[in-house]
Amino acid sequence: MAGAGKAKDEQAVRRRRxxxxxxxxxxVSARKLLIAGGPNGLTLQAVAQDIGVTHGTLIHHFGSAAELQSALMGAMVRDLATALETAVAHVRSDARAPRTVVDIVFTAFDEGGAGHLAAWIALSNRYEHLEPVREAVVDLVAALSEKVLTSGDDPPRHIPSALLLITLCAFGDAVIGGPLRGMLGRDRDAVRRLAANLLPALIE
Structure with a gap:
């Protein structure tokens, strides 16, 4: 009886998704594998093993490894766009907007995996996947311009260049910052602090 009860419990846990x-x-598993091991670690077999399903089950849901990769790119790009939209909202309501923007962008590229995603898209020459980010970037530039206008000044024309610099810093830090910081004796937040100090000077 006890064995039957245990089997029922296990069956309930393993309910059909x-x-x-x-x-x-x-x-979720594919994102974790991409961040941990790069594109080479992102295989159908690895994902199937991680979530406890068969290779055939993943084929049923995605069709192929390429379609799983495309779905992951789409999901991560949407997350990056959402992070940038959050940055826009903070710019319009937060007096500490420049630092908030830096934190949001760096977190998206590091913990959120956007750095690995961008490297993967670049290496595979699949830039069309970045298209959903375009509108969010344009909105962020507009929001920073509005922030400067409220101070009575004309918005500097180099706001897009300032955001380009911050984004490239976040991307580089996420992809290769760890080893470089180790070589130079810098702590984990060194590049983030540098970007946070630079951005106000660049947009004011």
Whole structure:
């Protein structure tokens, strides 16, 4: 009886996932594998093993490894766009907007995996996946311009260049910052602090 009860409990835990749940769980796993091991670590077999399903099940949900990769790129790009939209909201309501923007962008590229994503897109020459980010970037430039206008000054024309610099700093720090910081004896937040100190001077 006890054995039967245990089997029922295990069956309940292993309840059949809906297709949407299965895809979402696979994408969470794929993101984790990409951040931990780069594109080479992102295989259907690795994802299947991580979430406890068969290779065939993933094929059923995604069709192929390439389609899983495209779905992951799409999900991560949407997350990056959402992070930038959050930055826009902070710019319009937060007196510490420049530092907030830097924190949001650096966190998106580091913990959020956007740095690995951008490197992957660049190396695979699949830049069309970045298109959803375009509108969020334009909105962020506009919000920073509005922030400067409220101070009575004309918005500097180099706000887009300032954001380009911050984004490149965040990207580089996420992809290769760890080893470089180690060589130079810098702590984990060194580049983030540098960007946070530079941005106000660049947009004011």
């Amino acid at each position: 809906s297709p949407d749940e299965a895809r979402a769980q696979a994408l």
